[in-house]
Amino acid sequence: MSEILDQAMRLFAERGYDGTTLQDVADAVGLSRPNLYNYVKSKDELLVAMVEATARSAASSLREVRQRTDLDPAAKLRMLVRTLALRRAEQPEQFRTLDRSDQALPPEIAKKHLQSRRAVLREITALIEEGVTAGSFRPVDARITALSIIGMCNWVAWWFHPSPAHPAEPVAEQIADNAVQMVVRAAGRTPDAPTPLGAVELLRQDLDYLTRLLSADAEAGDPPGRE
Template sequence: MDVVTAEGSGPRGRSGGRAEPRRGTTPRRKLLMSEIVDQAMRLFAERGYDGTTLQDVADAVGLSRPNLYNYVKSKDELLVAMVEATARSAANSLREVRQRTDLEPAEKLRMLVHTLVLRRAERPEQFRTLDRSDQALPPEIAKKHLKSRRAVLREITELIEEGVTAGLFRPVDARVTALSIIGMCNWVAWWFHPSPGHPAEPVAEQIADNAVKMVVREAGRTPAAPTPLGAAALLQQDLDYLTRLLSSNGEPGDFAANE
């Protein structure tokens, strides 16, 4: 049997050298580990977690199964790597946008949604794999996945609350609105199929624009010809929001959104 080692030229390179030690952190090792995770995500999305073997992953990357064990020992390890990468990149990038002081809430929301849509459009296998495997994840992995989903929900919820408090967004229920926006972003991984004539960027821009329109106040809060009932309805919206704000403990709740 030909043995493909980690010392070859790229993921599919061949040589007579030894595979890199499992604990190594060389650039080549990082590159190959990224390839292993990418191929595993693709296979999990196509065949399901249970329908994919480590041999399938090794074949896709161009390694022998013994050499694959220099990088991962089980499919659970691959899921851990996927979840950890998702948690770090998603939550951190959204938090950085939300904490910017040079942008208005509407601009921040547009950037957050744009980021989420591009993630799902450009790497749909990663999202679909975690979404399909959610109920079958081992407990520790499921806990990490839930944490990352809640982090995304929290960032968007807090941003919407910021816009409402500043009087720039309508007095909507921030958490319900955040869940609606996240759901709109998540579906991109299922229906969008990029091609040279159908790039992801315009799709991300349109969905981001739709999200902003869901919450932003129109110029001039009251109707052109206000009526007592119309003014009372606007006041009731503000009172409803104030009631929710005063009764809230500041937590976004346990109902998490996919990420």
């Protein structure tokens, strides 16, 4: 079944979901169509397996990183982004298939795919908020920053082509470093310098962040700080 799913992902990525038939999948794995039915009954089953694998692995692996107590927020973010970027680099067909087929997915499959994407967004957003609260990160808009980071990782599936001379790990490390530099409070930069103006700038940033937080809570109808 693993080979069937791998070949189906490759074909879906190349031809699109609507442009691929079960006969194409059978030909790719060297089976007759009747024999393929012993493993899978429809293209929908292949998509369900693909989405379920994505939903189980992506969000859970990111959650494990975020919940570690031996790492500070910057180290967690670096590891989390590296994990996501490597996943896109090593499984590009899977991501491209779901991305290209998003509008054609049957409703139940589309719902699972959306849940998986939202789970990834929640984990990264929560980690950025953790870093802001701890004072490790600048008071950025956590959701916008998380979406920006996810965009960097997702694009790897489209432009990166691994080879022995161009492995995925250095690319993932660079993207992880870029993500950390987007948010971390870097010692020695003007807003963080121990000067009166630097202190005022830090206070202004923190007040801006608190204002956004209070506004979001007010719009949601919940008292500040409630989940």
